[in-house]
Amino acid sequence: MTTISLPRGPGTSILAGGGAWLPRSGCLQGFGGIRGDEALVLRDPCRLLTATTPDQVPALLGEVEAEQRAGRFVAGYMSYEAGAAFGLTVKSAAPDSPPLAWMAVYRPESALVVSSAEWRHYLDGTDTS
Structure with a gap:
C-alpha cells in the first residue's frame, strides 16, 4: 500500500478534481505538467x-x-x-x-499538488498501488 503524508489540521484545504482550482495567473509556475485531475492541498495559511x-x-x-x-x-x-x-x-x-x-x-509556496490517486487515498484510505 502506498503511504502519503499530506498535511492535516486547522487551516488545511484540499481542492480536488476537474481543475476548477487552476489559477489563470502564474501562481503555479514551477509545478509543471498540471492536467486538472490533481488536487491542490493548501497548508499553513498566512x-x-x-x-x-x-x-x-x-x-x-x-x-x-x-x-x-x-x-x-x-x-x-x-x-x-x-x-x-x-x-x-x-x-x-x-x-x-x-x-x-x-x-x-x-502563499504559493504552501501549495502542494498531488495526483488524483494520492488525494483519493488520502480521503478514503484506499490502496493506490
Whole structure:
C-alpha cells in the first residue's frame, strides 16, 4: 500500500478534481505538467479573513480579490445567511453561529499538488498501488 503524508489540521484545504482550482495567473509556475485531475492541498495559511455581519461581506470579498491578484490562494466558505449582503431575503444567523464568511489566505509556496490517486487515498484510505 502506498503511504502519503499530506498535511492535516486547522487551516488545511484540499481542492480536488476537474481543475476548477487552476489559477489563470502564474501562481503555479514551477509545478509543471498540471492536467486538472490533481488536487491542490493548501497548508499553513498566512492570513484569515472573517465576516460576522452582512455589511462586512463585500469588504471581505474585496480582500479576497486583492489577495488573488497578489498571487496568493484563498479557500474558505460563505454561509447561506451571507446572502443578506447582496439584498437577498434570508433567515438571520443566530448570535452564536459561525462567521457568515471565513477565508484562509495561502502563499504559493504552501501549495502542494498531488495526483488524483494520492488525494483519493488520502480521503478514503484506499490502496493506490
